[in-house]
Amino acid sequence: MATNEERAKYQRAFAESATRPVIVDHVHVDGLTFTNPETVTYASKAVFEAKTVAEALQAASASAVELQRLGIFKSIEVTVDAAPYQPPPQVHDPSSPQHIEVTFNVTESSRLAASSGTLIGNAEVDWETNATLRNALFGRAEKLSLNYAVGMRNKAAYMLDYIQPISGDPDRFIHSSSAHQRRPRSLHSQLGLPVMVYIACNTRLLNIPFRASMLVREQAGHSLLSSIKHVLTHDTRNDTHLATQGKLVEWTQEFAGIGGDAKFIKSHVQAQFNQAFFNENLIVSASLWGGLLSMLGGTESRISDRFFLGGPNSLRGFTVRGAGPHDKGAYLGGDAYVAGAAHVYSTMPFKFLRDTFGRSLLLHGFASAGNITQIAPDQFVVPRLLSLFQPGSMRYSVGAGVVFRSGMARLELNYCVPFSAAGTDNFRAGFQVGLGVSFL
Amino acid sequence: MADDDPIVLYQHPPGWGLASRDAACLAVQTALKLARLPFTVNNAGNTAVSPTGELPLLCAGEELFSGFGPCLAYIRNRDTSDVFNALTDEEGASAKAFMSLVQVELQYAKIYWYWFEEDNYTAVTHPRFASRFAWPLNIFLAWRQQRDYHALLSTKFEQVSAEKIYAAASTALDALSARLGDSDWFFASPSALDCCVAAYVSEILGAGSELPTPALATIVRGHPTLVAHAQRVLAQLE
Missing domain, CATH: 3.10.20.310 (membrane protein fhac)
Structure with missing residues (x-):
């Protein structure tokens, strides 16, 4: 020094x-x-x-x-x-x-980069793969990337992007993009057609901050999940992102324990009802989600297998996964949760606005509530489930805003007013932007 | 860093009658006892707990110390009975030199003995390592661990061979027993160096009772004063 x-x-x-x-x-x-x-x-x-x-x-x-x-x-x-x-x-x-x-x-840097990943969240599994060529065609810092995404909820999309900086200036470039989207409407749409998925993944918690909670740190390291998942879906909605008619009932069950470290049965239900009035100018929608993770063999559940609550597509007004059990800045997730929401959508109030946006931009109001809890291996499940419904521990939020629906996803901007009894939850009254294909 | 932060020691699990099967963990635990600091032990042996991927890890309040050196530095700071601050500067420097000798030569010899002596690896090391993970992940992780250890040994030894590595360990043990002579401790009173040497000697002797090829344990047993010293250090703490 x-x-x-x-x-x-x-x-x-x-x-x-x-x-x-x-x-x-x-x-x-x-x-x-x-x-x-x-x-x-x-x-x-x-x-x-x-x-x-x-x-x-x-x-x-x-x-x-x-x-x-x-x-x-x-x-x-x-x-x-x-x-x-x-x-x-x-x-x-x-x-x-x-x-x-x-x-x-x-x-x-290497000229070819490829990545593949699975995004799991909100009872949604997206498999995404991406290949990017940088600087490989002409050596002029151009970038060509191909993205392919498949989701469990009937979507498949390709996207091809080409970005060429003009004479090496990173601020001036030509960007061309083409996207194609496929929408098979078969697999999940009939009641009684079971879909089985086998999942094997090596889980590791990575990049844990130095001062992280020791509860999180102790779960770091390799573990192997080997499970069979079964999804039963009854979907009569006319649009997956903002339906005017129809309902969705989906029951997901996952059994882990055929080899691997984790042994559990994880059940998740999701229901949504939609009804339009006044020539489809007013839509009323209600959603209910619930999940239960039952550990087998008296072990404690792992963070990577648990449920999380909060976020612009889940319990609005809270940050993503920002509600529930907590230790030193880390949200630990829960073994059981329940969440419900009621929505009202309406077309724009003035004729010129309606003419401009049609049915792709709608006014939106909602009220939602949810709760999440951990269940220790020595606790009885039923009292813990009942505790989810105690008004004192519930999290609520109300809000209003607009919803934009595009072919691939839905985008919403809401002013949210959340309430929570738990001071450790991460919530704030204010605007929140949500983009997603699955939502509460 | 408060002086009353509870200390948790994350370490490799006990074995062979020792408080931990790993010398560095055992040395830290011995040092904690020597300094009379209260602590609790987590025996899960999960290296991923540690920010650097190595055990021992000391968790004191909000602070984390991983590896033998940082743990020892922390213990020295918290040590109110001044066990670790009794050495003169010269003795301190010599203790440091001997400790790094132990941590390099004996550590490398230990790794070779566990992971690259064919029958030790198949009979004990691999089954023990693999039991921590599910099949088939454990096969891959053991293969990768062995590869990483080979790379580590290659940084010091041009040729990773038993003779060279054991010879280096033997030289280090000769130097240690020469320094110890007929005394009870390396210096006037028990110090961190005693913890460190005793831990390595105990681990190697312990493992020697189980491994089919006891090569390194035989070398250690050739230094009876060090064996007696290790027993003395551990007995001191019962």
Whole structure:
């Protein structure tokens, strides 16, 4: 650790040399193998404008930031050094400019990136896979990405994106995008057609903050879930995102314990009823969700298997998973939960608004309530389930806003007013944006 | 850091009659007892609890200390009986040097002995490691652990071979027994170095009673003063 005196010395030395005039002779970019050199010219040319040491350092780090923004480099190191060629020294003239050169030592990122993931939430499983080519076609920082998503709720979508920065400027680019969406209406739509899914996944809690709750920390590490899931759906709705007619009843059961670490039966029910009035200008909708995780063999449930409550598609007015059992900033989830909501949707009030938005933008009002609890292995299930309905521990929210329905998802903006007896819940009165395909 | 924060020691589980089967955990536990600090033990042996992926982990209030060095530094701070602050600067430096000798040479020899002596691995190490995870995940994790340990040993030894690694461990033990001589402790009174050496010696002797190839335990038994010293340190704390 430098003492104050030393620090002052360095600062003085820097202040003296900072105003020293310089001429930038060269800017090198080392480490380009498949990137077109023209791509980096734009970001690095500002360095030549520098007149003093301080300006050169500033310009060099600003250029490094611009280069980083192209998204094609894993790392960028900047070196500012005296140029190899120096004119004869004029020893007694400190104002004669020093010739310097700036080197950017870059490491290029891999050109192909592929990812695949499963998003599980709100009784919804989306499988998404993505392949991205960066800088691979022309070496001009272009990005081509193909995204394919399949959801359990009858959606499949492709999206192809192409982004081309113009002459290496990360702020100016051509972006073209094409999307295609498929909507098979078969698999889940009849009562009595069971759908079985086998799930095997290696669960690990990653990136736990250093000061995380020890309850969360103790659950870190590898564990293997091996389960069979059965989904029974009766869906007569005319639209999955904002139906005017019909109902949905879905019963999901998951049995884990054929090998693997976790042994449980997890049941989830979801019901939704929709009815339109006044020539479909007013829609009334009611939803009910409930879940129970029963552990087998007296073990305690794991965070990754539990239910969570809260979020713009669940209990509105709360942050995502922001309601329920809690320890030091971490929401631990519950073994049983129940949530219900009543919605009223109406078309826009004025004719010109109705003509503009039609039925894709609707006014929305809702009232919702929910509760979640943990069940310890030695506790009886029924009293714990009844405790969910105690008014004192319930979480409520009411709100109003607008809902925009597009083909792929629904987007809602609501002003929410939540109430909760539990001070540890994360909720706030205010606007909340929700985007989703499954919602309470 | 409050002086009354309850201390929880997350460690590898007990075994072979020792408070922990792992030397570093055993050393920290011995040091805690020596400093007369009250603590509770979590024997789950889950390394993922630790931010650095290693045990021992000390959890004191909001603070976490993982690995032998940081744990010891924390104990030294909390130590009111001044057991760990009795050494002169010179003795402290020499203790530090010996502790890192132990943590490198004996640690590496231990890893080789457990993971790369074929029959030790199949008879004890693999079954014990694999029992913590579900099949077939355990096969992959054991394979990966062995690969990581091989990479670790390769950083020190050009060729990962029994002779070289055991020879290095033997040299380290020679140096330790020369330093100890006929004394009861490495310095005038029990210190962190005693905890560290005793823990390693005890673990290796304990494991030697179970492993089919007792190579490293045989080397340790060749230093009777160290064996007696380890028994003395652990007996001191009963």
